[in-house]
Amino acid sequence: MILWLTIGLLVAAVLLCLYRVARGPSLPDRVVGLDLLASVTVGLIAVYAVLSGEIIYIDxxxxxxxxxxxxxxxxxxxxxxxxxxxxxx
Amino acid sequence: MAQDLSAWLIFFGALFMFIAALGVARMPDLFTRMHSSTKSATLGVGLIMLGAAFHFGEIGMTMRVIAIIVFVFLTAPVAAHMLGRAAYFAGVPLWEGTLSDALRGHYDRRTHRLISDEKVEENFPEGDIAV
Known part of the structure; x- marks a missing residue:
């Protein structure tokens, strides 16, 4: 149950990063957004590995x-x- | 017991990542955004990976998780430093409420070399100092 709340938090984080990538006034702002987006996606894949029980997703x-x-x-x-x-x- | 521990670790990791994304979306300035994103995202990835390791509880999984955590803790500060340095040279404006810029006038604009001298403004002709 708490893992689905975690998925919701991470999806909200992805949306905030996408807002910065679309809005950012300069190129480095967009790169910061993309960097954080990649980190959040790494966390999302790890949470999905726990939910599905497949170790292979960690790779x-x-x-x-x-x-x-x-x-x-x-x-x-x-x-x-x-x-x-x-x-x- | 281990399941509860892993669930709470993953939840707090996701909370830190959400706070990092909130800072990236709400902070007024590139450098404050980087300050928000780098540290919290590194801690969030570390906590989520620790939670996954506690959930599976196998030796191969634990070794992979330790490898990912060490890699992220090594590379995230390097990437953030390179990006902040490049943005400072590119002339990204600071927030208008910034009180002091300690690097102002200490970079040679052409060679990108840092000089920590008091009289640095006399060492370069006019227009060569990154402001």
């Missing part, structure tokens, strides 16, 4: 955590090397 969470880190680092490198040329002042 999916491992791979997603790896790829989310690589994506955030790639975005940060892109922004630092001049990914926002309209902001040169």
């Amino acid at each position: 999916v969470a491992t791979v997603l955590a790896l790829i989310a880190f690589l994506g955030t680092v790639a975005f940060a490198y892109f922004i630092e090397k001049g990914g926002m040329p309209w902001r040169k002042t």
Whole structure:
């Protein structure tokens, strides 16, 4: 029963992250939203693994955590090397 | 007993993640948003994974959970630091209520090198200091 409440909290967190990704005034704001969205999805997959009783889903969470880190680092490198040329002042 | 413990661990992890998402949606500034998201999301992932390990109670599952927790605790600060540094160079505006910016004038804008000198403004010609 408490696990379904947990699913609801995590889905609300996903919606708040999507709001920041859609609204964020600059590119780094959207990247912060995407990073948190990946972390929340890792938690959601772990909760689903507990609900369904399948251990194999934890491997999916491992791979997603790896790829989310690589994506955030790639975005940060892109922004630092001049990914926002309209902001040169 | 172990089932109750795992359920409460997962619930508090999800609560921390919800608080992190609330901060990301409500904070006024990029850096305050990053402050909200990084720490709480790391703690939330750790608590949820611990709860899953208590729920299954197998040695293979526990090893995978420990690997994920160590990986997240290592990589989340690195990713947040790289993103915050890149955003500071890109000139993302601070919140208008910010009291002090300790990095102001201490970065060489061309080489992206940090100089912690008192007279840093004399070391660079006009326009080379990131503000």
